[in-house]
Structure formats: structure tokens, C-alpha cells
Amino acid sequence: MTKRTTIVLLLFPTISVLVLLFLGGLAMGLMQSFGYMPLIGMNDFNIDAYGSLFGDQEFLLSLALTLWISISSTLLTMVLAIITALAFRKTFSGKRIANFLYQFPITIPHIVIAVGTLLVFSQSGMAARFAHQAGLIADQNQFPVVVSDKLGLGIIYVYLWKQIPFVGVIVLSILQAMGNNYEELARSLGASKWQAFRHVLLPTIIPGILPASIICFSFTFGSYEVPFLLGRPYPTVISVLAMRLYQDVDLNARPQAMATAVFMAAFISIMVVLYKRLLGKMSGRR
Amino acid sequence: MDIEDTKASPLHWIVYIGVIVSVLGPLIPQFIWPFAKSWFFPDLLPSVWSVRAWEYIANPNSQVLEAVWNSLVIAVLVTCISVLLGVPAGKALGMYRFRGKGLVELFILAPSIIPGLAVTMGIHVVFIRLGLSDTLLGVVLVHLIPTIPYMTISMSGIFANYDPDFEEQARSLGASTFKTFFIITLPAIFPGIVTGAMFAFLISWGQYLLTVLIGGGRVITLPLLLFSFAASRDNAFMSALSIIFLLPAIIILFFTSKFLSGKSSSMGGFGTI
Amino acid sequence: MTSITLRKLCKTYEGSKHPAVENFDLEIEPGELVAFLGPSGCGKTTTLKMIAGLHSVTRGDVLFNGVRVNDIKPERREVVMVYQNYLLFPYMNVAENVGFGLRMRKTPKDETDRRVAEILKLVQLEGYGHRSSAQLSGGQKQRVALARALVIRPKILLLDEPLANLDAHLRDEMRDLILDIHKKFEVTTVFVTHDQEEAVLLADRIALIFDGKLVQYSHSKDFYEKPASERISRFFGNGNIIEGTKAGTTVTTGSGAFQVRPGLPAADGPVQLVIRPESIRLSREESNSFKALILKKIYMGTYTRYCFEADGHIWDTTTESNEIPGYEAGDSAWFTLPQDKIWLIER
Ligand SMILES: Nc1ncnc2c1ncn2[C@@H]1O[C@H](COP(=O)(O)OP(=O)(O)O)[C@@H](O)[C@H]1O
Numbered sequence: 088m089t090k091r092t093t094i095v096l097l098l099f100p101t102i103s104v105l106v107l108l109f110l111g112g113l114a115m116g117l118m119q120s121f122g123y124m125p126l127i128g129m130n131d132f133n134i135d136a137y138g139s140l141f142g143d144q145e146f147l148l149s150l151a152l153t154l155w156i157s158i159s160s161t162l163l164t165m166v167l168a169i170i171t172a173l174a175f176r177k178t179f180s181g182k183r184i185a186n187f188l189y190q191f192p193i194t195i196p197h198i199v200i201a202v203g204t205l206l207v208f209s210q211s212g213m214a215a216r217f218a219h220q221a222g223l224i225a226d227q228n229q230f231p232v233v234v235s236d237k238l239g240l241g242i243i244y245v246y247l248w249k250q251i252p253f254v255g256v257i258v259l260s261i262l263q264a265m266g267n268n269y270e271e272l273a274r275s276l277g278a279s280k281w282q283a284f285r286h287v288l289l290p291t292i293i294p295g296i297l298p299a300s301i302i303c304f305s306f307t308f309g310s311y312e313v314p315f316l317l318g319r320p321y322p323t324v325i326s327v328l329a330m331r332l333y334q335d336v337d338l339n340a341r342p343q344a345m346a347t348a349v350f351m352a353a354f355i356s357i358m359v360v361l362y363k364r365l366l367g368k369m370s371g372r373r
Numbered sequence: 374m375d376i377e378d379t380k381a382s383p384l385h386w387i388v389y390i391g392v393i394v395s396v397l398g399p400l401i402p403q404f405i406w407p408f409a410k411s412w413f414f415p416d417l418l419p420s421v422w423s424v425r426a427w428e429y430i431a432n433p434n435s436q437v438l439e440a441v442w443n444s445l446v447i448a449v450l451v452t453c454i455s456v457l458l459g460v461p462a463g464k465a466l467g468m469y470r471f472r473g474k475g476l477v478e479l480f481i482l483a484p485s486i487i488p489g490l491a492v493t494m495g496i497h498v499v500f501i502r503l504g505l506s507d508t509l510l511g512v513v514l515v516h517l518i519p520t521i522p523y524m525t526i527s528m529s530g531i532f533a534n535y536d537p538d539f540e541e542q543a544r545s546l547g548a549s550t551f552k553t554f555f556i557i558t559l560p561a562i563f564p565g566i567v568t569g570a571m572f573a574f575l576i577s578w579g580q581y582l583l584t585v586l587i588g589g590g591r592v593i594t595l596p597l598l599l600f601s602f603a604a605s606r607d608n609a610f611m612s613a614l615s616i617i618f619l620l621p622a623i624i625i626l627f628f629t630s631k632f633l634s635g636k637s638s639s640m641g642g643f644g645t646i
Numbered sequence: 647m648t649s650i651t652l653r654k655l656c657k658t659y660e661g662s663k664h665p666a667v668e669n670f671d672l673e674i675e676p677g678e679l680v681a682f683l684g685p686s687g688c689g690k691t692t693t694l695k696m697i698a699g700l701h702s703v704t705r706g707d708v709l710f711n712g713v714r715v716n717d718i719k720p721e722r723r724e725v726v727m728v729y730q731n732y733l734l735f736p737y738m739n740v741a742e743n744v745g746f747g748l749r750m751r752k753t754p755k756d757e758t759d760r761r762v763a764e765i766l767k768l769v770q771l772e773g774y775g776h777r778s779s780a781q782l783s784g785g786q787k788q789r790v791a792l793a794r795a796l797v798i799r800p801k802i803l804l805l806d807e808p809l810a811n812l813d814a815h816l817r818d819e820m821r822d823l824i825l826d827i828h829k830k831f832e833v834t835t836v837f838v839t840h841d842q843e844e845a846v847l848l849a850d851r852i853a854l855i856f857d858g859k860l861v862q863y864s865h866s867k868d869f870y871e872k873p874a875s876e877r878i879s880r881f882f883g884n885g886n887i888i889e890g891t892k893a894g895t896t897v898t899t900g901s902g903a904f905q906v907r908p909g910l911p912a913a914d915g916p917v918q919l920v921i922r923p924e925s926i927r928l929s930r931e932e933s934n935s936f937k938a939l940i941l942k943k944i945y946m947g948t949y950t951r952y953c954f955e956a957d958g959h960i961w962d963t964t965t966e967s968n969e970i971p972g973y974e975a976g977d978s979a980w981f982t983l984p985q986d987k988i989w990l991i992e993r
Pocket residue numbers: 377659660662666684685686687688689690691692693
């Protein structure tokens with residue numbers, strides 16, 4: 088067996104399944120977004136769905152909310168992952184347990200933590216009860232609205248809960264691989280603690296976590312469950328909007344649902360390409 | 374002052390306590406609510422306790438047992454298929470250099486970046502036509518879209534760190550291809566396969582959107598039930614289900630925490646769980 | 647110029663039972679070039695890092711020009727450490743690497759550029775500023791690391807195994823560069839090595855460290871001629887050590903009685919007689935001569951080495967190859983231990 092056949096044989100099953108399911112699904116979605124659905128007797132081919140999409144104020148509001156949530160949660164994830172990883176580099180009593188807890192969220196499903204957020208942060212939740220016991224609020228309505236709120240704070244909290252450990256573990260491994268020497272060297276060359284962090288640690292960490300930040304961004308951009316449970320019905324995030332259009336009994340909403348979904352896929356793809364460019368530029372300087 | 378000083382300062386302790394509180398905070402009430410009958414604001418503990426949530430779960434009419442069973446069957450099937458497909462593909466990507474490799478990697482990575490919603494909505498029509506919608510098999514198939522890429526990428530990381538010289542050494546000492554695989558290759562990659570498989574299982578286990586789209590509400594899985602209880606804000610039932618839903622994740626974390634060294638290759642898919 | 651004083655300096659790392667550095671007492675003159683010599687793991691790097699302020703001091707003091715600096719932050723000590731594996735910042739080019747310390751001091755850009763260019767010229771890397779550090783050879787990396795340290799005009803330069811990772815031919819070049827720099831910048835310099843020849847070639851004085859303890863601190867010649875212990879003698883490549891008993895200027899050993907020069911510090915009683923292989927003469931003289939069987943002859947180019955046995959003791963000698971008679975293994979020959987070359991260690 089030549090090397091070439093070996094490689095083809097090894098890859099063939101995976102590639103063919105992904106071509107059928109993934110590419111097939113995308114292609115079908117694209118076709119339906121153009122109103123072409125022969126299976127249910129719609130044979131037109133037009134871009135009406137896209138037209139009405141960008142003319143629809145709810146869509147634009149959804150897009151804005153989605154971008155706000157995914158950008159802010161991705162950025163916050165990066166910042167907090169770095170801070171917590173730096174702290175977890177130190178030794179302290181109970182470190183093993185704390186370390187376990189730190190990595191714990193990686194395996195926990197999103198819905199579980201969305202449920203937990205409802206129980207803690209809704210106006211009758213545990214946080215409000217503690218606030219009442221502490222005499223901070225007299226009535227549950229005085230507790231700030233952080234679930235189903237305008238800014239999607241509850242949603243962002245869930246994403247942070249899930250993603251900080253995911254990125255933090257990567258930061259920890261980067262720090263471990265790097266050791267203390269570069270930091271020491273910088274100090275010896277006259278850098279203050281902050282300068283050593285800013286000019287030595289950060290430039291090493293950032294390129295290492297950019298791929299993870301792509302995953303965080305694209306996940307939060309397309310996620311459905313968390314914003315459905317913890318968001319407002321209007322405006323909602325783009326995936327919830329797409330799903331609502333899709334489940335509309337009126338089949339004429341179908342192309343618009345598909346157009347929304349295709350838009351999401353295209354948008355993410357473009358973002359990833361831009362990101363890769365940025366990555367290339369950064370590693371080009373090495 | 375010095376960098377080698379590895380002791381934590383009070384500032385560090387604030388971070389540790391912050392991490393512990395925010396990680397555990399949202400989980401603790403979930404373990405109390407299933408035993409609460411009435412628990413009103415501003416009580417910190419229920420005023421009337423009860424196990425009705427558990428009775429409901431154990432009741433065969435409640436669909437919970439059916440949902441657990443479905444979730445398990447789907448996740449196990451999905452995991453097996455992902456391992457069977459992902460291990461060879463991971464070997465190709467991890468151990469060989471070939472033309473177009475970058476493109477293949479990009480293609481395999483794409484499903485974990487592009488929202489599953491877009492793909493699954495598109496595929497639904499075809500599944501309806503093929504009679505796959507509203508069936509367990511159909512659900513298994515769409516779950517493969519996120520799990521196969523995850524398995525492939527994490528296995529390619531495992532194979533990239535695997536030294537093929539061991540195999541050659543074994544062959545030169547007289548072991549057959551077959552024997553070499555079982556004596557040399559498999560033991561070396563086995564921990565990687567197990568970790569990958571556990572996470573593939575979790576990806577499938579936690580899947581809501583793909584299941585609801587293709588299963589059409591006929592294939593009831595645990596996340597579907599949990600989701601509907603959560604949407605209707607029935608705290609006791611939702612918490613009880615949440616605990617059951619959580620169990621495999623905790624078990625798997627205990628098994629894998631030592632593998633979680635943060636090698637980014639095997640971390641690639643965690644964001645999609 | 648700055649002097650360094652270490653006073654009862656101790657370091658025990660967190661979680662370790664044994665001290666890495668124990669009770670160092672050391673004085674380094676302003677502008678001196680001193681080597682820390684010792685086997686791997688003996689605490690050389692640890693001592694450098696304490697001088698640089700990068701690692702905390704467990705006990706004892708570090709003084710510069712007589713002023714205690716224990717609590718001064720590393721970035722304020724004007725001490726630069728050059729690491730064994732260069733540690734060039736991978737995401738910076740050569741010029742950015744060299745200019746790092748100046749940027750940290752917020753030096754104006756044009757001055758930074760000028761000084762970087764100047765120093766690159768000095769280390770013979772003119773025009774390399776835009777190279778990425780990955781494109782450099784080991785020797786070039788070492789020179790960039792050196793330039794990066796020197797550009798900020800430190801008062802003290804600490805070099806951790808500066809020659810260890812270089813090929814043999816580059817080592818000579820780098821050694822000369824270090825000597826040049828030391829002279830030119832008049833900077834008090836400490837360098838670390840585990841190779842005694844390197845230490846001898848470079849340093850004014852050598853601090854020999856075994857197992858975290860400073861065992862001898864003196865001029866390099868003394869280590870050859872006046873080793874303080876058997877271990878030191880062996881570390882400097884001398885295995886001619888024989889037990890004997892001293893009485894006055896006579897030492898009686900299994901191979902006979904030998905005359906030693908008066909005034910050796912060892913007291914009468916049990917001693918070890920030490921003599922370097924190159925000091926033993928292949929000849930018969932009035933005193934201190936004895937006849938022995940040559941066991942082995944090893945031709946080493948310029949030198950020839952003979953191993954010979956007398957009364958169950960194996961001796962080692964080297965002579966220049968073109969020197970007198972060509973003995974062979976199995977021959978008997980006369981050997982002389984010159985009186986003024988014998989050193990005694992008290993047992
Ligand atoms: N950061 C550290 N933490 C704990 N032990 C260390 C650390 N650095 C060095 N050591 C230990 O201290 C001893 C001396 O190390 P080092 O100073 O690096 O030796 P050298 O540079 O002479 O080879 C060794 O036993 C080493 O294992």
C-alpha cells in the first residue's frame with residue numbers, strides 16, 4: 088500500500104460523512120434561503136428572504152445583541168482566564184481542590200449552568216435572598232435584573248463560567264512551558280513587574296489563546312439554549328430568531344429562517360478568515 | 374518581590390475564593406431545590422421539604438427514564454462511530470505530511486466553528502424525505518457533525534506526539550503488523566482515545582438544538598425535558614433533572630482531570646460541549 | 647565600579663529540605679572578573695540569581711559597594727543576568743531584543759536606536775538588527791544576549807554558563823569577546839561554569855562550589871598548586887594523591903620518604919601528598935626519586951601520559967612528547983617528585 092492510498096483510506100470515512108452531513112446541510116440551507124424547496128413544492132429562486140432580512144428591524148437588533156454578547160463574553164473570557172491562570176500558577180494550600188474546581192466547568196453542559204443561573208440570579212433567586220438577609224434589599228423587586236435583562240448579563244455569565252476554564256487551562260500550560268526565566272530576565276534588564284507582564288508574558292500568551300478565542304466567539308455567536316432560557320423574547324439573539332422563524336407554521340417564513348442561518352454561517356466564516364489573517368500577521372513577526 | 378516566590382498573596386486568595394464561589398454558586402441551589410416543596414423568598418432554605426420531584430422521575434409515565442435511556446443510546450452510538458472514524462483520520466493528520474493537508478484540516482475544523490443551527494436546518498428537509506427525521510438514527514447522524522471533527526482533531530494531536538519509531542523497532546524485532554498494532558500502537562494511544570471518546574460522549578449527551586430539530590420532539594432526550602422544565606421555571610423538577618444530566622460530566626471529569634494538561638490539540642472541541 | 651560582598655548567604659528553595667546555597671562568604675573587587683565553578687546542581691545559578699535579586703535570600707546579605715541590597719528590586723539593582731540558553735524574546739527581532747532594557751527605562755527612541763546600533767557593532771552583529779532571533783546561530787544568539795545586557799550599562803554583569811552551549815571553535819571567540827567587554831566596560835563580572843579550564847582561562851579569581859558550599863576562593867593557580875582538599879585536587883584533574891605522614895620536611899609514604907619544602911601550612915601528622923602529573927619528572931635526581939613500572943603509555947599529541955605503579959599506588963604523569971626517552975609500557979623507569987612542587991593536605 089502506498090503512503091498515498093493509506094492516507095486516502097484513513098481520511099475517506101470522516102471526510103465523506105462530513106461532506107454529506109456538513110457540506111450537504113450547508114448547501115441545502117443555502118438553496119432554501121433562496122426560496123428553492125422542490126421537496127415541498129417551492130421552485131422559485133430569489134433573494135427575497137435576504138432582502139426582508141436586512142430590512143427587518145428585529146433582525147438588526149438581534150444581530151447587535153448577539154455581537155454584544157459574543158464580543159464582550161469573548162474579551163472578558165480572555166482577560167479573566169489570564170488573571171485566574173496567573174493566580175493559579177502559585178502554590179497554596181488546597182490547590183488540588185481549587186484546581187479541580189477551576190477545570191470543573193469544562194465538562195458541564197451549558198443548560199445545567201443556565202438553570203443554576205436562573206436559581207441564583209433571578210429576582211427570587213439565592214443572590215436576592217442573601218441580599219435580603221443581609222439587609223441590602225427589602226423586596227425582591229429591588230434586586231437588579233440580571234436575568235432576562237436588556238444587556239444579556241445572565242447569558243454572558245454562563246458563557247464566562249464555561250469558557251474561562253477552557254481558556255485558562257491553555258494559559259496555564261503556556262505559562263508552564265515558558266517557565267520563570269523570561270520573566271526574570273526581563274526584570275534583570277530593568278522591567279518592573281507590570282512591564283514584565285506587559286512586554287513578556289502577554290505577547291507569549293495572546294497568540295496561544297487566539298485560536299481558543301475563535302472557538303469562544305463562534306460558539307457564543309451561534310448558541311441557542313442559553314439565550315433562550317436567560318434572554319428576553321424581544322429583541323432576542325440571532326439563533327433564537329432563526330429558530331423561531333423556522334418553527335413558524337407559515338412555510339413562507341422558511342426561506343427567511345434559512346437566510347438567517349446562512350447569514351450566521353457566512354458571518355462566522357468571514358470572521359474566522361479575518362482572524363486567521365491577524366494570526367498570520369502576528370506569527371509573521373516571529 | 375521575587376518571581377520565584379511561588380506563595381500566594383492575599384490578592385491571589387481573592388481570585389481563588391472568587392473562582393470557587395462563582396463556580397459552585399450556581400450549582401449548590403440545584404442540589405437543594407429537588408427536595409423542596411415550598412421555598413419562598415426570602416428563605417434561605419425550603420420551609421417544606423419533599424421528594425416529589427424524585428418520585429416523578431422514577432414514575433415510568435414521566436418519560437424521564439425513557440429520555441435517559443434515549444440519551445445514553447444516542448451518545449454511545451455517536452461515540453462509537455466517532456471513534457471508528459476519528460481515530461484513522463486523526464492518524465492521517467497527526468502522522469503524515471501530504472499536499473492539501475491544511476485544507477483537509479480546515480474542512481474538518483469547520484463544523485466546530487460554523488453554527489450547527491445553520492447546517493441542521495438545511496439538512497432537515499432531506500432527512501424528512503429519507504424518513505430519518507423524528508428517528509433516533511437521524512438524531513445520531515446529526516450529532517456526528519460536531520463529534521467527528523472533535524474526535525479527529527484531538528486524535529491528530531495524540532498521533533502527532535506519538536513516535537512511529539517504536540512501531541518500526543517492534544517490526545524489526547519480528548512482530549507482525551497485527552501484533553505491532555495491539556502491543557505497541559494501541560497502548561500508546563489508548564489513553565488519548567478514551568479521553569477523546571468521553572468528551573465526544575459529553576458533546577452528544579449535552580446536545581439540545583440538533584436533537585430538537587431532527588428529532589422533532591418525538592425523540593425525547595434528557596436535555597429536551599430539562600429544557601422544557603427550565604422554560605416553564607419549575608424549579609424542583611428542573612433541578613432534579615439537571616442533577617441527573619450533570620452526573621456523566623462529573624464522572625468523566627474525575628476520570629480525565631489528569632489528562633487535562635491543556636494541550637491545545639485535545640482542547641479544540643471543548644468549547645462546543 | 648562596584649564591589650560585591652556576600653555575607654553568610656543562604657538559600658533554601660520552597661519545598662526543598664536541603665539548602666541550595668549555604669553560608670557563602672565572598673568578596674568580589676570592583677571591576678574583577680570572577681568565575682563560579684562547580685559541578686552541575688551545586689548552586690551557581692542560584693547564587694547569581696540572588697545577586698541579581700531575582701531569587702529571594704533565605705538568610706545572609708548581598709552588598710554592593712558595602713551597601714546592603716537585599717530589599718532592592720531586581721530592576722533597580724543595575725545588575726544584568728545573561729542566561730545560559732540566551733532567552734531571546736521570540737516575538738522581537740534582534741534590535742528590539744537588544745533595546746528591551748532601554749525601552750523599559752523609557753529611553754527616547756533615537757537614543758535607543760543609536761545605542762543599539764553601537765552595541766551591535768561591538769559584538770560584531772552590525773546590520774543584524776532586523777533579523778528575527780530564530781534566524782541566528784548559537785554564537786550569534788549569545789552575542790545578542792550579551793549586547794542586550796550591556797546596552798543598559800550595568801554595574802554588574804552576571805553570565806550563566808556563557809560558553810556551555812557553543813561549539814568548541816566558537817568558545818574561543820566568545821571567551822575573547824567576554825574578556826574584551828570586561829576590559830572595555832570595566833564592569834564587575836561574575837560568570838558561571840562547570841569547566842575548570844574555562845574558569846582558569848577567563849577569571850581573575852575562582853570561587854569553587856561543591857554541594858551549595860563555597861569550598862575555595864582564590865586565584866586560579868592556587869587550585870592547581872595548593873588545593874584545599876582531595877576533592878578539589880581531583881576536580882582540577884589531579885589524581886596523584888597519596889597518604890603519608892609528615893614530620894618536619896619529610897613525608898613518609900608507601901612509595902618512600904619525600905622531602906617537601908619548608909613552610910607548607912600542613913601540620914605534622916597524617917597528610918595527603920599531592921603533585922600534579924605535569925610536575926613529575928621522568929629522571930633520576932638526588933632526592934625524591936624512585937623507580938617504578940610503567941603500566942600504560944598514552945600518546946596524546948603534544949603530550950604523552952604515563953601511568954606507573956610503585957608499591958601498589960598508581961601515579962599519573964604527563965610529559966611533552968618530544969621530550970627524551972621513549973619508554974614503553976612494561977619498562978621500569980626513574981621518577982622524581984620535585985620538592986617545590988609537592989603540596990600537602992591535612993587529613
Ligand atoms: N526554582 C527552584 N526551585 C527549587 N529548587 C531549585 C530551583 N532552582 C534550583 N533548584 C535546586 O537548587 C540546587 C542548585 O541549583 P542551581 O543553582 O541551578 O545549580 P547550578 O546552576 O550550579 O547547576 C539544585 O539542587 C536545584 O535542583
